[in-house]
Amino acid sequence: MPKLGMEPIRRRALIGATIETIHDRGFSNVTVGQIARRAGVSSALAHHYFGSKDDLLAATMRHLLDALGGTIADRLKRATSPRDRISAVIAGNFAADQFRPATISAWLAFYVQAQTTPPARRLHRIYARRLNSNLVHDLSHLTTRDEAVATAEGAAALIDGLWIRHALAGDKPDPAEAIAMVERFVDMSLGMRRH
Amino acid sequence: MPKLGMEPIRRRALIGATIETIHDRGFSNVTVGQIARRAGVSSALAHHYFGSKDDLLAATMRHLLDALGGTIADRLKRATSPRDRISAVIAGNFAADQFRPATISAWLAFYVQAQTTPPARRLHRIYARRLNSNLVHDLSHLTTRDEAVATAEGAAALIDGLWIRHALAGDKPDPAEAIAMVERFVDMSLGMRRH
Amino acid sequence: MPKLGMEPIRRRALIGATIETIHDRGFSNVTVGQIARRAGVSSALAHHYFGSKDDLLAATMRHLLDALGGTIADRLKRATSPRDRISAVIAGNFAADQFRPATISAWLAFYVQAQTTPPARRLHRIYARRLNSNLVHDLSHLTTRDEAVATAEGAAALIDGLWIRHALAGDKPDPAEAIAMVERFVDMSLGMRRH
Amino acid sequence: MPKLGMEPIRRRALIGATIETIHDRGFSNVTVGQIARRAGVSSALAHHYFGSKDDLLAATMRHLLDALGGTIADRLKRATSPRDRISAVIAGNFAADQFRPATISAWLAFYVQAQTTPPARRLHRIYARRLNSNLVHDLSHLTTRDEAVATAEGAAALIDGLWIRHALAGDKPDPAEAIAMVERFVDMSLGMRRH
DNA sequence: AATGAATGAGTTTTCATTCAT
DNA sequence: GATGAATGAAAACTCATTCAT
Numbered sequence: 001m002p003k004l005g006m007e008p009i010r011r012r013a014l015i016g017a018t019i020e021t022i023h024d025r026g027f028s029n030v031t032v033g034q035i036a037r038r039a040g041v042s043s044a045l046a047h048h049y050f051g052s053k054d055d056l057l058a059a060t061m062r063h064l065l066d067a068l069g070g071t072i073a074d075r076l077k078r079a080t081s082p083r084d085r086i087s088a089v090i091a092g093n094f095a096a097d098q099f100r101p102a103t104i105s106a107w108l109a110f111y112v113q114a115q116t117t118p119p120a121r122r123l124h125r126i127y128a129r130r131l132n133s134n135l136v137h138d139l140s141h142l143t144t145r146d147e148a149v150a151t152a153e154g155a156a157a158l159i160d161g162l163w164i165r166h167a168l169a170g171d172k173p174d175p176a177e178a179i180a181m182v183e184r185f186v187d188m189s190l191g192m193r194r195h
Numbered sequence: 196m197p198k199l200g201m202e203p204i205r206r207r208a209l210i211g212a213t214i215e216t217i218h219d220r221g222f223s224n225v226t227v228g229q230i231a232r233r234a235g236v237s238s239a240l241a242h243h244y245f246g247s248k249d250d251l252l253a254a255t256m257r258h259l260l261d262a263l264g265g266t267i268a269d270r271l272k273r274a275t276s277p278r279d280r281i282s283a284v285i286a287g288n289f290a291a292d293q294f295r296p297a298t299i300s301a302w303l304a305f306y307v308q309a310q311t312t313p314p315a316r317r318l319h320r321i322y323a324r325r326l327n328s329n330l331v332h333d334l335s336h337l338t339t340r341d342e343a344v345a346t347a348e349g350a351a352a353l354i355d356g357l358w359i360r361h362a363l364a365g366d367k368p369d370p371a372e373a374i375a376m377v378e379r380f381v382d383m384s385l386g387m388r389r390h
Numbered sequence: 391m392p393k394l395g396m397e398p399i400r401r402r403a404l405i406g407a408t409i410e411t412i413h414d415r416g417f418s419n420v421t422v423g424q425i426a427r428r429a430g431v432s433s434a435l436a437h438h439y440f441g442s443k444d445d446l447l448a449a450t451m452r453h454l455l456d457a458l459g460g461t462i463a464d465r466l467k468r469a470t471s472p473r474d475r476i477s478a479v480i481a482g483n484f485a486a487d488q489f490r491p492a493t494i495s496a497w498l499a500f501y502v503q504a505q506t507t508p509p510a511r512r513l514h515r516i517y518a519r520r521l522n523s524n525l526v527h528d529l530s531h532l533t534t535r536d537e538a539v540a541t542a543e544g545a546a547a548l549i550d551g552l553w554i555r556h557a558l559a560g561d562k563p564d565p566a567e568a569i570a571m572v573e574r575f576v577d578m579s580l581g582m583r584r585h
Numbered sequence: 586m587p588k589l590g591m592e593p594i595r596r597r598a599l600i601g602a603t604i605e606t607i608h609d610r611g612f613s614n615v616t617v618g619q620i621a622r623r624a625g626v627s628s629a630l631a632h633h634y635f636g637s638k639d640d641l642l643a644a645t646m647r648h649l650l651d652a653l654g655g656t657i658a659d660r661l662k663r664a665t666s667p668r669d670r671i672s673a674v675i676a677g678n679f680a681a682d683q684f685r686p687a688t689i690s691a692w693l694a695f696y697v698q699a700q701t702t703p704p705a706r707r708l709h710r711i712y713a714r715r716l717n718s719n720l721v722h723d724l725s726h727l728t729t730r731d732e733a734v735a736t737a738e739g740a741a742a743l744i745d746g747l748w749i750r751h752a753l754a755g756d757k758p759d760p761a762e763a764i765a766m767v768e769r770f771v772d773m774s775l776g777m778r779r780h
Numbered sequence: 781a782a783t784g785a786a787t788g789a790g791t792t793t794t795c796a797t798t799c800a801t
Numbered sequence: 802g803a804t805g806a807a808t809g810a811a812a813a814c815t816c817a818t819t820c821a822t
Contacts, residue, residue, distance in 0.1 A: 006781060006782090007781090010781090010782095023310075024311065025311065026307070026308065026310065026311035026312065027223055027307060028222055028223035028307075028308075029311075031815080031816060031817080032816075032817060032818085033816075033817090041782075041783090042782065042783045042784075043783095043816090043817080043818090044782075044783055044784080044818085044819080044820090045781080045782060045783075047817080047818065047819080048781085048782075048783095052817075052818080053816090053817060053818090105310055108306065108307055108310070109307060111303065111359060111362075111363065112221070112222060112223075112303055112304060112307050113221065113223075114363055115218075115221065115300055115303070115362055115363060116219070116220065116221035116224070117221065121363075124363065128363075150376075153376070154353070154376050154379075154380065156356070156360070157353055157356030157357045157359075157360050157376070158349070158352055158353050158356055159356065160355070160356040160359050160360060161351070161352030161353055161354065161355035161356025161357070161359070162352045162356070164306060164352075164355050164356070164359060165323075165351065165352050165355060167306075167310055168306065168309055168310060168316075168319060168323070181345070181348070181349050181352070184349075185349065185380065185383075188380075188383040188384065188386075189383065191383075198800085198801080198805090198806075199801075199804095199805065199806085200805090201805080201806060201807090202805085202806090205806090226790085226791060226792085227791075227792065227793090228790095228791075228792090236807075236808090237807065237808050237809080238791095238792085238793090238808095239793085239794080239795085239807075239808055239809080240806080240807060240808075242792080242793060242794080243806085243807080243808095247792080247793080248791090248792065248793090393784090393785075393821085393822080394783095394784065394785085394822075395784090396784080396785060396786090397784085397785090400785090413700075414701065415701065416697070416698065416700065416701035416702065417613055417697060418612055418613035418697075418698075419701070421811085421812060421813085422812080422813065422814085423811095423812080423813090431786075431787090432786065432787050432788080433787095433812095433813085433814085434786075434787055434788080434814085434815080434816085435785080435786060435787075437813080437814060437815080438785085438786080438787095442813080442814075443812090443813065443814090495700055498696065498697055498700070499697060501693065501749060501752075501753065502611070502612060502613075502693050502694060502696075502697050503611065503613075504753055505608075505611065505690055505693070505752055505753060506609065506610065506611035506614075507611065511753075514753060518750075518753070540766075543766070544743070544766050544769075544770065546746070546750065547743055547746030547747045547749075547750050547766065548739070548742055548743050548746055549746065550745070550746040550749050550750060551741070551742030551743055551744065551745035551746025551747070551749070552742045552746070554696060554742075554745050554746070554749060555741070555742050555745060557696075557700055558696065558699055558700060558706075558709060558713070571735070571738070571739050571742070574739075575739065575770065575773075578770075578773040578774065578776075579773065581773075591802060591803090592802090595802090595803095616794080616795060616796080617795075617796060617797085618795075618796090626803075626804090627803065627804045627805075628795090628796080628797090628804095629797085629798080629799090629803075629804055629805080630802080630803060630804075632796080632797065632798080633802085633803075633804095637796075637797080638795090638796060638797090
């Protein structure tokens, strides 16, 4: 007896299964069948809800983006100063939910996808711009515009680099260490100009 | 019109074609047929020389690794001081040969592959360790051991992050800017402890 | 127009098609495509149900083995004396179902396969041992153990030889003649020791 | 420096390699490349001397046929009575050269081929008829024509059966045992009618 | 709401065969 | 006399996708 209101449940399950399947089979080897099996449904159902493999993949990417965006937004709400807001952005990027092996793998996969797949590229741009504008905006309160731009660029690169390295490290990722590294970079960058 | 001694020529051509094909079709979409066509040979020949698609991909990754390793080694030979050696490593990572869109795409693809494919992982580890040990060794001459380790980790993450961002930037990657960013990070890290 | 419960139907059809295709194209030339076409399905479906060509071939061999085993078992049930049981085994080996050109071809192919393919070898061993133990057991009631073993070996060889010759005869195989030949061999072998 | 008179040497080597390759890879898996490698030459050379894979295979079969025919003919020359000639035929079929695992495998393969490949069929017919006519001719001196025909048929089937069983036995084939079995069959068949 | 059945289109891979040297 | 180079053609296999139920 089919139940009502299954749609959101199935969608969430399929997106979660997509992330995990990417993590252990590798993006280029994922099949709809594997994802569906992991979600406990038939592959036909995955198509029923998402239309196509690409759509499911895009929805998963959007989900990752929303989750990260949401996490950061929550932390920003609680921040009280520009420097605090910068810390909120940094910590948000390494919050527990985001900084898990499976999530990192999926993110990385989308980075790669974003190079050649226009929709993925579009989604990735949104994230990159939001991160950049958040950082630049707050840094501008603390230093010159030029310094702010450069530091934002460096912090963003460092965040990406730490993600990618943790994806490959094998051991459990340590958010605290990553956060400390970026914070230190920001502090140093802000400190420099004072000397 | 078959000639003798074609093997090395074909191997090089196929590896080059692999890098370029990954760049414009995306790693998960490359086919042996596309690569072979780009190299101007039949797909049967690609199999003849490399055995399988995976082997061709692995050989390409090895090539990338060797090329980067060679570039850095060359620059290290000419370096005269520890600080100079650090600059050599940094500049080597962004040298013209390496830091081209197609090469960056291929590298990125291999980062992703390294997460799930043991041979790719092994190869990647070699690179990561070599980079890390080079940096730590030279930084140790300039600061405490702990600082050296942390700075090396940060510099490596920054390098990776800059690569990944340039892979997605779309516009032509600017090595000078990337180099400046990492140099600045190293300077700041070394400078901090003096204050 | 998909229906439920097609799997067993398709499996049977594919196994039957395998036997017939081996018969008229020769074992070394069969392709999954030909088999599937003969079964009225796509080759993808053959893979869907059997996994691989080898698996389909192995399943077909197992089917042949089961069919022969079943036929013999049926006849053994109705046998009342040791000599009768021997006749049941002989007649079973040449029963209408087994002794048809296509079946013979497939059997022969598997004899050959059994030389190099371990799974086929295993299956073939089962058949050979069962035939041997049946014959030895019943012959032991009628003669010395040594004679029983030798006669069983001879009868088995004769059965195999008649099969193989009928496979190549071209004309319709005549079970009665083959049965008479083996029966005569057994009778002679049993008669000898009495004289 | 290419040598003169290599042709017969290469042809023999390739035929020998064909037999051995069939033995350990199975007829349906042999490739010209494997055969050539085993013979220590390039696959192009195999084509140079034999024209095509099928031709090489046919030549190999012809070789087997000739070898067996020659062995039997030699023994027949030395036979002095009809019964002796029968023994010569039987022993010839199990002579050391013929009754080796690799040779048996190749023979068996050709039995299978003979079902679907006309040239193989033709060659096989020659062998079968020669064996049959030899046996019938000599048996006719010792019994009625009808008995001779039946006994020849039985002996031939037994020979084939023993070959096939030894091909699969795994252990080293024992010619003496096989010969004894066929001799015994002939003796019994001839003896029966006297009683 | 959900799935088993089925396939077309494509991909990797293998191999006999040819040819210039 | 012999081979490395090269490929066309065909085979196995995979998979996203559709559809009737």
